Amino acid sequence: MSVQEERNSDFFLRPRFSIDLKENSDELLQRITTYLKSDACIYRSRVADKHIFIDIPVKKSHFWSPQLHFEVVDAAENTSTLKGLFGPKPQVWTLFMFVHFVVATLFLGVGVFTYVQYRLGESLVFPIAILVALPLIWLLLYFLGSIGKETGKKQMKELHDFLITIIDK
Template sequence: MSVKETRNSDLFLRPRFSIDLEENADELLKRIITYLKSDACVYRSSVAEKHVFIDIPVKKSHFWSPQLHFEIVAKNENSSTIKGLFGPKPQVWTLFMFVHFVVATLFLGFSVFAYVKHRLGENLVFPIAVLVALPLIWLLLYFLGSIGKETGKNQMKELHDFLITIINC
């Protein structure tokens, strides 16, 4: 079977990849589902149409454990592409996005607050201090995400190797 894999940059917190295969998409999906339901599979998984989600086993899972999500896309009758995405568990991703949203909203709110204080000729120390602190908090969040990605890197490789094992079965 011909396999060609491409990956995006390591700078992303949620790395993506695609694998081109010379196999019918429906047959590939059936083969993957069969393997995931077998006793040989120790990973938790769920399938929704042509989307497959694979998680680390509960005993090995931690806060930063990644989840592999991939979609099988038919290119033509005899070839398909697996488009994969590694990311944190949905709960962790939602928490991070919520905190980013709060920081962005506070930044906009304090920008307006600083403008109003400036127009009224009042002291700007507090709003300016917050406007300096919020981007620093955003950078801290980015580095926490990077640390989390690095912490889960071995498990990402493990999930990727597992996918390659399924493909080659």
């Protein structure tokens, strides 16, 4: 079976890909599900409708371990497309998004506080220091996410190769 894969750039923290296959989506989904439930599969997985989540085995897993999520989509009568996404575990992603939200909210709040201090003629040293620190914290979060992605890259490749192995069977 020939696999045609399309990927987005490496810039993204959550890389996406798309694979076109010449196989009915229901048959493909059944084949993948059967293999994932077999004893030969060492990966943890969950299937919900046509969405499949594959995780690294517990003993090899760490904080930055990626998760592979893909969906089997009907393209035509006897063709299908796998639309996949690599990302951190949902707990890690939620934590990062929460911290980003807190930093953004603080930035807006401190911006208003800075304006009030300015209008009252008060000292602006503290609010401006915070306004400078918050974007630096945001950049730090971005680089931590990039480091995490780099740390999980080997496992991401492992999950990708595993997926290719399953669909080539």
